[in-house]
Amino acid sequence: MNDEAAARIALLRSLSAAPSYVFTTVLTRSPISRIDVSRLTGLSQAAVTKAVAPLVAAGLVVDNLGSRRDGLPGRPVSPVAIVPEALVTIGIKVNVDEVIGVRTDLTTQVLATHRAPLTDHDPDSVVAAIAQVCARLEAPLGPDGGLLAGVGVAVSGDVDTAAGVVRESANMGWTAVDLRALLQDRVGAPVVIENDVRALTITEHMFGVGLGIDSFAIVTIGRGIGAGLHVNGEVVEGVHGVAGEIGHLPLADRDRICACGRRGCVEAVAATPAIVAAISEAHGREVSITEAVQLAHDGDAAATQAFTEAATTIGTAIASLVNLTGPDLVILGGEAVSNFDLFDQNLLGAYREHVFGSAGRCRIVIRPHTFEDWARGAAAAVIRTLAR
Template sequence: MNDETAARASLISSASDAGSKVFATILTRSPISRIDIARHTGLSQAAVTKAVSPLVAAGLVDAPPAAHRDGNPGRPVAPVSIIPDAIVMLGVKVNVDEVVAVATDLATAVIAGARRALAAHDPESVVEAIAAVVADLERELGPKASAIAGLGVSVSGDVDAESGVVRESAIMGWSEEPLGGMLQQRLGRPVTLENDVHALTVGEHWFGVGLGTASFAIVTIGRGIGSGLHLNGQVVSGAYGVAGEIGHLPLADPARVCSCGRLGCVEAVASTSAIEAAVSAAHGREIGIDEAARLSHEGDPAARDAFREAAVIIGTAIATLVNLAGPELVIIGGEGVSNFDLFDRNLRESFEAHAFGAAARCRIVTRPHTFQDWARGAAAAAIQSLVQ
């Protein structure tokens, strides 16, 4: 990080509450007039002008000369816009078998990408793999690497973002691992550690579908069943950072053991590994998810039952989430979306059967997310952490 980037990052992170609101509004709604910034933030136009001036001076925001709307006299319109390449942020998604990384600009447009296979799952090996992809990104960025302001890292599981500790990750086999501190010491950069679905939700909140939606939830289907909540303009983490964990609602048969060690979790029936295990047991051999999907399409009873059972319990879990939190939209993402035709009808029927009253009006849509999208979400979480 060069001196100019450090100064810009310091200006953003040390801004007043009003300054943070103004910068976040410009960041997510650029280009936007000062009048509209005032409307969105509830601040006076004088307060907006005061907050914009240092951002312009620091090279974070562009403010061309004011002009009258349509050439008519009256209050001038002075649109301001973010300067995307003023800061570069890195984002890393930790998977069970690899780490996927991106470098983004301030608007989270991806400008470079890298990935490394994981030879082992222990935190030290993961830290070294992340250090390797960061070095790969720095080489690809060349001179732009001096604009890197920090790193966002997302991991599946119970993550304490404030302390940088992974309290529990069944997929990685971790408990109380201080991954954030380990990375900061190894890389010498500011690190934001976040749950992977919460990070994805931050990305959608600031730069995706959440920008025009008052409330939404993301539900991801794949190796785990995750969810993130965006309510009243904020991503909800809860007091302990685990708000919205529908994958561990005890809705399944108590005889089903989840990878987290608990009984009856949604994931114990609906995760990729649970579907694979059910179909493999029925056929007496190991069957992966792609073959299980093919068998289901071909009418294999065991495969069809496994996907049906998964769809029903996910639909019930989504109805539970919607009944409690009331989002207007649920976005289903994750690698399981590629086989969503096997979930769709049963999931929606189950949701409608359990959604209470007007909650049934909640729309359910699919949105494919690549692992690079997940890494971009980690970068968005790091940007949000800097701003807020």
């Protein structure tokens, strides 16, 4: 990164709690009047003005004092706004078959995208692919990385963000991979490693539904079944870095073995590979996911049974999560929602059967996140480390 970016990051890291809160409020709700910043942060307007001044001087925030009026003659709204281009981030989503990267501005708006295929899961190969994607996305920023504030990498599984280590990822076949250390010398900025569903939750926390709702959950269905939790305005991290592992709730038969090695996990019947394996076994040959979906649409008995069992198990798991945490909203995403017609009736039926009392007022909405959205989550994870 260049000196300008380093100075901006140093300023953000030096802020005490109240000015930092002012910055995140402007960042996530920009443009916003000083009156509203004051109301949301509980600080006096004088304190807000004092907090905004160094942010304006550093080029992170622009002060449109008096440029708009709130309808009352002589009463300027004094809006302040974030300068999105003040810093740049790169977000990476590691999938089993490819690495997807985005370059974003400070508000996680995507400026460019690049992908690289993965031929194997050896950590060195994956690191090389991530470095290649980063190099392509960094190139327009100049030899020093310009305003690049950091590189976020989202991986499924048990991720120790503080240590930068992927402790366990069944999808990648990884145990104790020190991903940050492997990457740090290959990219020109600090590296943040994050669990992929939590990264998605951080984006919603900072720039999405979290702005209006205190408690929500994201449940993703597809190759894995994951959940990100946002309770009372905060993303639930888990003291040990693990929380919301809905895919490993033991709600399936014990004879079903999960990719994680345990018995009876939700993923053992409801993850896409488990559904495909069950249909393949019934037909005595390998079927693809595309064919599995087609068979289910055609009414094939084995395919219907596999999708029914998956949907019922996911619905029960979502009811369990809602009963435990009482969110206002569950956002259902992940690649399998593109075939949600195969899940909806049984999933919602099992959910309604098991959700308890008023917890059932929780709304469930479908949001088909793209893999770019997941990469954007990794970028949000970087931005959150700058301003908390």
